[in-house]
Amino acid sequence: MKNRADVVIVGGGINGCSLAYQLAKKGLEVVLLEKNYIASGATGRCGAGIRQQWSTKENVKLAMESVKIFERLSREFGDIGFRQGGYLIAIHDDNEMKQAEKNVEMQRSLGLKVSIIDSDEIIKIVPILDVEGMHAIGATFCPTDGHADPFKTTFAYAREAVKNGAEILTHTEVKAISKNNGRINSVKTDNGEIKTSFVVDAAGVWSKEIARMAGIEIPNVPYRKEILVTERIKPLFKAMVISFKDGIYFSQQDEGQILGGIPNPHERKGYLTMPTFSFLTHMAKTLTRYAPSLSYIRVLRHWTGFYDVSPDARPIIGEDPRVKGFIHCHGFSGHGFML
Incomplete structure (x- = not known):
């Protein structure tokens, strides 16, 4: 040393x-x-998602630069598991639609390729989604958002x-x-x-x-978050699906696993590392509402991580x-x- x-x-x-x-x-x-x-x-x-769809110019600019860095790292460092399948962010009601329209206008002004899509386009991007079950009236989608192996x-x-x-x-x-x-x-x-x-x-x-x-x-303040990963299944979709209203996010990994998380309604602050059954129940109910065809797959692992949250x-x-x-x-x- x-x-x-x-x-x-x-x-x-x-x-x-x-x-x-x-x-x-x-x-x-x-x-x-x-x-x-x-x-x-x-x-x-972490879930290792990489999105540029933010509601503030500062974060959009920062995230766009981050994507450029991940692209460069893939060339300079070799395989880091970086892929750009996009982020599909669900819109559930008129208030969210108004905010989405405002966000997209700002994001486009900064050069981000992003759009508001309807139910038919949602299904084209992620065929397993039940738009009615997820109570969505649309979504925003940015194809250059993605994921990397942490x-x-x-x-x-x-x-x-x-x-x-x-x-x-x-x-x-x-x-x-x-x-x-x-x-x-x-x-x-x-x-x-x-x-x-x-x-x-x-x-x-x-x-x-x-x-x-x-x-x-x-x-x-530390906040515990929980994530699960399932067994491998055939390739079904490439985008990260996320809902700010329901709190859920999930994607399919290159190897076929479904990885995702959702806030635990009984979550507490602190450094507790033990995973909970309440998370599994909440995640399973919400995930299968969004994608009923996933109800048959088995969970392989379930773990906790922490957010280091500033005021x-x-x-x-x-x-x-x-x-x-x-x-x-x-x-x-x-x-x-x-x-």
Whole structure:
């Protein structure tokens, strides 16, 4: 382990590893610390969807740039499981339609290829959907939205970061962060101390604990989310289906599994990792209402992940004004992989 670095990054998820790659590529001495293994936190437990359909210009622009990055990574890094099957976002009532029309107009003004589609077009894109059962009067669809493999993508970033000189230490836990005259001085781990002037807190739902080591309180709250994946079935559709009203999202993976999630009506804040039967029941009822033909498939796995949620659901990024050299990179509120 190096005893000195220009930058120490805490967290081995997509944000930590991508930042390690970018900084190492610029010639900085980078050490990344991960207390478990790469992509062991929210990154490895996410649905890994990538959408550009947002209601604010800032997020649309950011997401469009993210898609360009995923396209470039596929060329430069090799297979990261990136595919663009589109996002189909259900519209359930007149109020949602008015908002969709407003969103689409704004998104198109930024150059995004997106449209409002009717019931017939919904069925053409995702033939298994029961438009009446899902209570939809239409949908928005962007064909360049998609999905990537969170493990392949994060591992690729980590691999390329190391090639460019970064040191990545897994199973290494941060124990303390020291300061001198209000500036970061070093990071102490269970394997030794690293002198540095900059610490990047990219620890996801554990970012609060890392910040606290530097004497900083941040307002983020962890929320548990649950996901399931089914057995493999024949290819049926390529788009990600999502409903903001019902909270459900699901897609078919390249290997044939259906992967999806929905908010648990009995969800609680905190770090509880045990999956629940109430989620399975709620997900099964809603999924089969949307796609009755999926009622016969079997669930293979069911797991939990966490959203690191900021007060306004937007990421907190940048140097903390209270401690020089402490850089925030957290609070992505469930959108860290896609943005």
